[in-house]
Amino acid sequence: MASSTTLRVAIIAVGLVWPTAMFxxxxxxxxxxxxxxxxxxxxxxxxxxxxxxxTAVQGSGVALVRPVSALDGRELDRRRxxxxxxxxxxxxxxxxxxxxxxxxxxxxxxxxxxxVLVLEDGQRTGDIATTAPDHAVxxxxxxxxxxxxxxGPAGLLYxxxxxxxxxxxxxxxxxxxxxxxxxxxxxxxQGESVNNGGAMHARLQGGAGALAWRTNAAWRTAxxxxxxxxxxxxxxxxxxxxxxxxxxxxxxxxxxxxxxGGAARDVASTYGVPGSFGxxxxxxxxxxxxYVALARxxxxxxxxxxxxxxxxxxxxxWWPRVTQANLSSQFVRFEQSELERGGxxxxxxxxxxxxxxxxxxxxRHAGVPVRGNMGGWAQWRDFRAEGSFTGxxxxxxxxxxxxxxxxxxxxxxxxxxxxxxxxxARWDATRIVPLDSTETALVRDVRTRRFAAPTGSIGATVExxxxxxxxxxxxxxxxAPAIEELFSAGPHLATYAYEVGNPQLRDERGLGLDLFxxxxxxxxxxxxxxxxxxxxxxxxxxxxxxSLTGAPVRDxxxxxxxxxxxxxxxxxxxxxxxxxxxxxxxxxxxxxxxxVSWVRGEQRLPxxxxxxxxxxxxxxxxxxxRSRLQLRRDGRIWxxxxxxxxxxxxTRVPPAPATAGATxxxxxxxxxxxxxxxxxxxxxxxxxxxxxxxxxLTASRRWFLGGQxxxxxxxxxxxxxxxxxxxxxxxxxxxxQPGRNMRVFYRWSW
Amino acid sequence: xxxxxxxxxxxxLVAASCLLTACEHPIAVVTPHAEVADLxxxxxxxxxxxxxxxxxxxxxxxxxxxxxGDTHTLVPKPLDFRGMPVDLVSRRDLEIRGESxxxxxxxxxxxxxxxLIALASGTTxxxxxxxxxxxxxxxxxxxxxxxxxxxxxxxxx
Numbered sequence: 001m002a003s004s005t006t007l008r009v010a011i012i013a014v015g016l017v018w019p020t021a022m023f024x025x026x027x028x029x030x031x032x033x034x035x036x037x038x039x040x041x042x043x044x045x046x047x048x049x050x051x052x053x054x055t056a057v058q059g060s061g062v063a064l065v066r067p068v069s070a071l072d073g074r075e076l077d078r079r080r081x082x083x084x085x086x087x088x089x090x091x092x093x094x095x096x097x098x099x100x101x102x103x104x105x106x107x108x109x110x111x112x113x114x115x116v117l118v119l120e121d122g123q124r125t126g127d128i129a130t131t132a133p134d135h136a137v138x139x140x141x142x143x144x145x146x147x148x149x150x151x152g153p154a155g156l157l158y159x160x161x162x163x164x165x166x167x168x169x170x171x172x173x174x175x176x177x178x179x180x181x182x183x184x185x186x187x188x189x190q191g192e193s194v195n196n197g198g199a200m201h202a203r204l205q206g207g208a209g210a211l212a213w214r215t216n217a218a219w220r221t222a223x224x225x226x227x228x229x230x231x232x233x234x235x236x237x238x239x240x241x242x243x244x245x246x247x248x249x250x251x252x253x254x255x256x257x258x259x260x261g262g263a264a265r266d267v268a269s270t271y272g273v274p275g276s277f278g279x280x281x282x283x284x285x286x287x288x289x290x291y292v293a294l295a296r297x298x299x300x301x302x303x304x305x306x307x308x309x310x311x312x313x314x315x316x317x318w319w320p321r322v323t324q325a326n327l328s329s330q331f332v333r334f335e336q337s338e339l340e341r342g343g344x345x346x347x348x349x350x351x352x353x354x355x356x357x358x359x360x361x362x363x364r365h366a367g368v369p370v371r372g373n374m375g376g377w378a379q380w381r382d383f384r385a386e387g388s389f390t391g392x393x394x395x396x397x398x399x400x401x402x403x404x405x406x407x408x409x410x411x412x413x414x415x416x417x418x419x420x421x422x423x424x425a426r427w428d429a430t431r432i433v434p435l436d437s438t439e440t441a442l443v444r445d446v447r448t449r450r451f452a453a454p455t456g457s458i459g460a461t462v463e464x465x466x467x468x469x470x471x472x473x474x475x476x477x478x479x480a481p482a483i484e485e486l487f488s489a490g491p492h493l494a495t496y497a498y499e500v501g502n503p504q505l506r507d508e509r510g511l512g513l514d515l516f517x518x519x520x521x522x523x524x525x526x527x528x529x530x531x532x533x534x535x536x537x538x539x540x541x542x543x544x545x546x547s548l549t550g551a552p553v554r555d556x557x558x559x560x561x562x563x564x565x566x567x568x569x570x571x572x573x574x575x576x577x578x579x580x581x582x583x584x585x586x587x588x589x590x591x592x593x594x595x596v597s598w599v600r601g602e603q604r605l606p607x608x609x610x611x612x613x614x615x616x617x618x619x620x621x622x623x624x625x626r627s628r629l630q631l632r633r634d635g636r637i638w639x640x641x642x643x644x645x646x647x648x649x650x651t652r653v654p655p656a657p658a659t660a661g662a663t664x665x666x667x668x669x670x671x672x673x674x675x676x677x678x679x680x681x682x683x684x685x686x687x688x689x690x691x692x693x694x695x696x697l698t699a700s701r702r703w704f705l706g707g708q709x710x711x712x713x714x715x716x717x718x719x720x721x722x723x724x725x726x727x728x729x730x731x732x733x734x735x736x737q738p739g740r741n742m743r744v745f746y747r748w749s750w
Numbered sequence: 751x752x753x754x755x756x757x758x759x760x761x762x763l764v765a766a767s768c769l770l771t772a773c774e775h776p777i778a779v780v781t782p783h784a785e786v787a788d789l790x791x792x793x794x795x796x797x798x799x800x801x802x803x804x805x806x807x808x809x810x811x812x813x814x815x816x817x818x819g820d821t822h823t824l825v826p827k828p829l830d831f832r833g834m835p836v837d838l839v840s841r842r843d844l845e846i847r848g849e850s851x852x853x854x855x856x857x858x859x860x861x862x863x864x865x866l867i868a869l870a871s872g873t874t875x876x877x878x879x880x881x882x883x884x885x886x887x888x889x890x891x892x893x894x895x896x897x898x899x900x901x902x903x904x905x906x907x
Contacts, residue, residue, distance in 0.1 A: 297772050335776035350776030384777040387885060394780045440785040441831030489783070556787070556806050557888050 065422045065459025065473040066154055067093070067516050067529040069579065072146035074639055077713050077745055078698045080141050080190060082197070082222065082237065084118065084169060087141045090645065092527070093151045093165075093577035093597045095623045097728040098737065099133045099494070101195065101225055102237045102271035103292070106137075107728065108151055109531065110573055110599040110622045111164025114482045119158070119168040121263075126332025126353040127296055128383070130161065131484045133730070134494035135336070138267045138296045139169050140241035142188065142201035142218040146170040151577070152531055153477035153512045156405055156424045156457050159377060160479045163510050163535070173245040173263035174302045175214050179207030186749040194717075194741035195236070197222030212261075213246035220269075227736040228723040232274050234289030239269025247302070257306040267296040273494040277735045282496055285731065288341025290494045300330035320362035320372060329356035338387070338494050346493045347387040355379040368412060374404040383483055384435065391490015391499060393446070394435040395483040401428045405457075418463035422473070425456040430480040434487050441556075442500045442565075443489040451480035451507045459514075467521035477510040485539055485566045491555060496730055498554075498561035499541070505566060509536045523585065528578035538571035538603060540620065543683040545657040552683055562683050571619055575599035593630040599623060600652070617654050620685035621728045624650035639713075641698040649691040650727045656686040665733060684730045692724035700745075713745040784844065786828040786836060786880045786888040794823035794863060803890050813894035816855070816868040817903035825863045828880050828888065838862050844887070847879045855895050871899040 069091045071079060081087045085096035085104040096104045097112050108116050114130040118137050127138040141147075150166040158166050183206040190199045203216040221238040224231045247261020270293040275285025304326040334351040359375040377400065384394035405424030411417065429452040437446040459473030488501035516529035541564040544553040553563045577597040584590055601619035625648040632641040656663065665687035700713035718724075721740040725732040790802040801811035816822065826846040828836040838844055839862045846864060848857025852874035858865040866876075874895050880888040 299772065331772070333772050333774075333776065348777065352773070352775055382775060384775065384780060386777050386781055393783065394777075435780045436783050438783040438785075439831075440783065441787055489785070557785075 065420075065457075065461060065471055065514075067151045067514065067527055067577070068149065069094075069151075069527075070146060070148045074634060074700060074713075076144065076147065077700070077711070077747065078641060078715065080745065082141070082199075082220065084137050084139050084141050084144070084147065084167065087144075088147055088149055088167065090595065090626070090628050091149055092579045092595050093529075093575075093599070094149055095597065095626060095728075096726075097133055097621070098726040099729060099731070100235050100271060100273045101222065101738070102239075102269065103134045103136045103273055103494075105129060105133065105135075106149075106167050107623060108149065108165035108167075109533070109575060109577075110601045110619070112728075114161050114485075115163040115479060117154075117158050117162040117166045119166060121171055121173050121300075122168060123300060123328060123330050124332075124353070124355060124379075125296070126298055126330070126351070126355075127294070127334050128336060128349055128351060131482060132492060132495050132499075134273045134290075134292060134338075134492075136269065136271060136292070136294065138241075138269070138294060138334075140199075140201075140218040140220060140239065140267070142190070142199050142220065143171055143203075143216050143241050143243070144169045145172065151529070152473075152514050153457075153475040153510055153533070156403055156426050156455065156475070157373070159379075159399070159401060160428045160430070160453075160455075160477070163477050163479055163508070163533075171216070171243070172214065173243050173265065174261040174300065175205070175207070175212035175245060175247045175249060176259070177212070178210065178249045179205055179212045182206050182208060184750060186747060188745065188747040190743060190745045192222070192741050192743045193226075194738045195222040195225045197237075207249075210248045210251050211246065212249050213244075215242075215244040217242040224272075225738050227277070228721045228739040229736065230278050232277055232735055232738075234272035234274045234276075234291070237269060237271035239267070239271070241265070241267045252308070254308070255305075256308050259302070259304045261303075262299065262301045264299045265297070267294075267298075269294055274735050275496055275731055280734050282731045282734045285496045285734075286340060286493060290346065291339040292336060292494060293339060294334070294336040296332060296334045298330055298332040300328065303327045318364060318366055320364040322360055322362045324361040326359045326361075327356070330354070340493065345387050347385060347392070349392070350384045352382045353380065366408075369409045370406050371409075372404065372406040375402070377401045377403075391488050391492065392484055393487035393489070393501070395487060396433045396435060397430065397483060398433075399428065399430040399480075401426055403427070414462075418461070418469070420461045422459045423457070425454065427454050428452065428478060428480075432480070432483055432486060434483075440489045443487060443503060445503050446487055447503065449481070449486060449503070451478075453478040453507060453509065467519065469518040471514075471516050471518070473512075473514045475510075475512045475514075477512065479508040479510075481505040481507065481539055481566075488566075491561045496561065497541075498563045500563060500565040502566040502568075505539060505568060506537045508538055508568075510534065519580070523583040524580065526578065526580035528576070528580070530574075530576040532574040533572070535571040535573070537568040538619075539566055539568055540571075540603070541565070542567040543685055551663075552681070570604040571601060572616070573599060573601040573619070587631075588633070590631060590633040593628075593632065595628040595630075596626070597623070598625045603654075618652040620654050622650070622652060624648045624689065624691065624727055637702050639698075639700040639702075641696075643696040643698075644693065645696065646693045647691050647724075647727075649688065651688045653686055653688055656682055681733065684732050687733060689725050689727035689732060692722050694722050694724065695719040708748065708750040711747045711749075713743075713747075715741075715743040715745070717741040717743065781843075781883065784836075784841075784882050784887050785831060786844075787831045788829040788833075789846075789878055789880065789888065789890050790827045790829060790835075791824040792827060794825055800824060801893075806888065806890065808891055809893045811893075813873075813896050815896045815898065816866070817898055818868055818871045818900040820866075820868045820897075822866045822868075823863060824866055826878070843883050845881045847881045847886075848876055849879065850874050850876045850895075851892075854897055868895075868897040871897045873897070 079087050082101050083104040085106040089096040093109050095107045097107050098104045106116050129135045129137040148168040154162045154166045185204040188201045199220040201218040205214040218241040223236045225235040243265035245263030249259050251258045273290045275282045281287045306324045332353040336349040337345050338347040340346045357377040362372050364370045379399045381397040385392040403426035408421045410419040431450050433448045434446050455476045455478050457475040461471035463469045486501050486503050488499045491498045512533040514531045518527050544563045555561045575598045579595045582592045601622040602616040603619050605617050628645045630643045663682050696717045698715040703710040718740050724737050788803045791800045793800040854870040854872045855874050856867050875892040877892050878890045879886040
């Protein structure tokens with residue numbers, strides 16, 4: 001243990017010291033200028049195509065054949081919530097799974113957890129947010145400059161945890177561009193009434209010559225959340241997010257143009273996980289609440305190289321000519337404690353993670369121009385847990401992947417019409433070693449598991465007419481089971497569940513097909529996509545029910561928690577999502593922005609549950625049909641927005657098991673205290689959720705004072721104080737979502 | 751010059767400390783998973799099963815009747831999910847703890863055994879916890895206990 005720690009320290013130290021010693025500061029050269037112009041051209045092209053440049057793979061064109069969306073600028077300011085997931089909820093195909101205000105996770109096309117990859121400047125966060133619904137994503141939205149969402153399987157470049165999609169939070173911790181001003185900065189603050197909360201964020205950046213640096217700090221606090229019918233206890237939070245980074249940017253040598261930099265970040269927060277409301281406690285939840293305290297420290301080193309003066313080089317031939325290479329590595333130390341009443345540590349998780357990736361971009365000419373990417377990725381993760389009744393097993397995960405992707409420009413074959421074909425292949429291998437292989441009544445045959453699979457994708461886009469592009473892609477994706485899905489056996493206080501793993505789980509394999517249309521014509525722009533995904537051996541948490549009585553099974557050791565066991569079944573998902581923006585001339589340039597998201601998920605029933613008529617049943621926790629209609633007018637000074645958001649009633653839930661006694665989906669206080677003889681409360685997965693409609697209003701104003709920008713945004717969320725429930729929350733039968741919320745956001749940039 | 755050297759050494763020391771702290775695993779030691787499925791008490795005198803839980807659902811000897819002033823020596827034996835006994839003597843990380851609703855009955859743990867002491871007459875409920883280092887690994891159901899007054903007690907001591 002000591003030797004491995006020493007080795008890791010040595011590797012990090014070398015990573016931090018070696019590159020800075022290697023490269024000196026050089027004046028800007030013509031090659032440097034040419035490269036910057038090329039970057040600018042790429043940016044303009046990306047904006048014209050409506051393409052999101054995902055930081056992790058800039059210029060790779062991954063977004064070319066995938067539906068994407070992005071939040072930044074004023075729109076991001078209007079939507080900032082305590083968590084990243086809540087901030088992007090409402091984007092096409094995106095919603096959030098709530099487990100309290102802080103512990104929310106993004107859901108893309110009905111998939112969440114370990115199937116949606118959350119990146120921070122293109123790198124994994126290294127937290128354990130994907131392993132359970134009560135775990136928070138450790139990125140404060142106040143520090144985000146831009147949030148990008150790639151929908152659908154994007155595993156080709158991002159790895160095997162992106163079956164649902166990718167969320168990339170851009171902060172530019174490691175500066176990517178030279179900074180003209182020696183010192184500049186921004187300060188922002190936010191207050192909200194629904195929880196008496198406040199948040200502040202400050203950013204300073206500067207540079208001299210090739211050196212660019214950046215630092216930012218965010219701080220947040222909030223009390224219990226107010227719901228329309230009362231206060232939601234144990235929903236308070238507080239935390240901070242501090243980062244610093246520096247880089248030598250665009251250092252020109254005769255061999256190319258280099259960038260090398262590093263960043264460090266410290267994140268900590270404490271938040272409550274509510275499980276009761278109005279005196280009614282959800283079965284399995286703590287009446288005293290559960291608090292989660294987490295801390296994450298991370299360090300990263302990025303380096304990149306660009307070929308010198310690519311425009312004057314000889315024309316590309318069949319053999320690839322490397323134009324750019326990016327190397328990125330990071331190390332994360334993560335710690336999380338789940339605290340019961342009195343500060344008693346119920347469960348404590350600890351994780352060390354190191355990963356690195358290399359991406360090489362090249363061009364070649366195979367009759368038509370070809371741009372390509374190839375690279376490799378490796379990850380090491382040491383996950384451990386301890387505490388009262390801890391059921392989560394420790395384990396070490398090692399993963400590696402190699403991939404290649406090419407984009408063929410077939411314009412010359414189609415009379416100059418923009419036609420692109422993108423093909424890619426990837427090979428993933430994962431090895432999971434349990435550090436404790438003790439067998440228990442529920443988990444047997446605990447052993448090292450290895451998973452490996454080839455994946456790939458093919459896609460194409462065709463510009464039918466100016467501003468109208470059609471695209472399609474077919475993707476084969478793969479996901480290895482998580483450590484927790486394989487080996488867990490114990491209660492998880494903050495999820496109100498006794499989680500049982502399954503060491504026999506196979507890997508998930510998905511086959512997805514996307515069809516989409518992008519429109520950017522005159523006053524109308526948007527994107528509409530339909531998709532269908534088949535998942536073989538889809539892993540899900542099955543609530544166990546007694547085969548005789550049909551009542552939910554409680555754990556044997558404490559008789560307190562509903563038991564959920566990891567299980568597999570084939571699943572299929574299909575749906576559609578779209579967003580159309582129309583600049584209405586009659587409304588003085590106001591924009592009508594409509595978003596619709598719909599997904600339908602089904603699973604093949606296990607043999608013992610199979611009904612005569614239906615072999616497929618709805619998947620649990622599928623988001624309802626959601627729509628969002630926004631009318632906004634963004635002027636130079638004023639910006640006013642009105643939003644109507646709607647979720648339909650979700651009745652597509654798995655069939656409730658046949659029971660001997662009465663069951664209910666609604667827990668009332670009288671039933672909760674009656675005890676024996678009361679109808680058994682069905683797990684939330686079997687229960688429908690009512691629809692809701694909310695209205696949000698926002699107004700913002702800008703001032704330019706002495707060359708400094710001041711902007712203040714006021715908003716009212718849930719204007720009519722609607723009582724609404726999150727269909728995806730296990731505590732939805734008890735706990736409502738936030739009521740009316742007045743927000744004030746102020747930003748000062750200088 | 752000397753100040754600069756000292757400053758450099760200080761910075762290196764702080765940097766090295768930060769790196770070591772960052773790389774140290776938050777949970778250094780992995781504790782083997784322990785799971786106890788049932789608890790059996792045998793009588794210290796006869797070594798026969800005195801009472802036990804069944805599937806950790808119920809006790810086979812409820813209510814337990816004791817006499818006021820009785821000190822019953824019990825040998826606890828946790829069973830794993832295969833029904834195999836877990837040796838409390840060799841497994842020093844496990845111990846048996848007892849909780850009583852009323853104070854008239856107390857559990858006094860000893861090495862490999864324990865005393866169930868009836869201090870005063872009355873009724874109460876007790877339960878036992880198989881304690882694993884920092885946490886309970888098994889919580890038994892409540893066991894009803896009746897403590898009869900010494901005068902009314904007909905059982906031989």
